Amino acid sequence: MDNALLATLFLIGGEVMLFAGLVSAFWVLRVSAPAWPPPLQPRLPVGVTGLNTLVLLGSSAMVLNGVRALRRGERRATVRSLWTAAGLGATFLVVQGYEWLRLVSYGLTVHSSTYGATFYTLVGAHAAHVLGALVWLTICAALLARGRFTGGRTGAVRACALYWHFVVALWPVLYVTVYLL
DSSP: OOHHHHHHHHHHHHHHHHHHHHHHHHHHHHHHSSSSSOTTSOOOOHHHHHHHHHHHHHHHHHHHHHHHHHHTTOHHHHHHHHHHHHHHHHHHHHHHHHHHHHHHHTTOOTTTOHHHHHHHHHHHHHHHHHHHHHHHHHHHHHHHHTTOSOTTOOHHHHHHHHHHHHHHHHHHHHIIIIIIO
């Protein structure tokens, strides 16, 4: 197994533990609260976030297409797919940032309630991971466009793809937990 892939698996193992802890803390606080969401707190934008979830899932499909093209030796198709995935990932973050600004303007802040604190902690931690994965994806796409990762040395791109899929797969779990249940 490629070292980059192995390291990414260890990273994902740590991330699973981090988010398991955050989701567990969310549920402990939610179950112990007399009302969830608390009265006078704005409701979360379920519809927009649902559509934004589809954008993020689409980015994962583009990364999958890129990895398949890489296996076939189609560098240009891989680069196009990775840049498209990066654009979709950036779109996800921009929409999420816009949602946060609106929620803050309606009074939902980290300090407004436990509801606000848990929302921004969970969703913010995920957004930070998407941003990190987006930087990695962008670097891989740029290096691949310049002719790197040739001769079967594609471990870094495959590791990046694995991490991207993990971050994307994590989002529906958080979306259902925070927005729908």
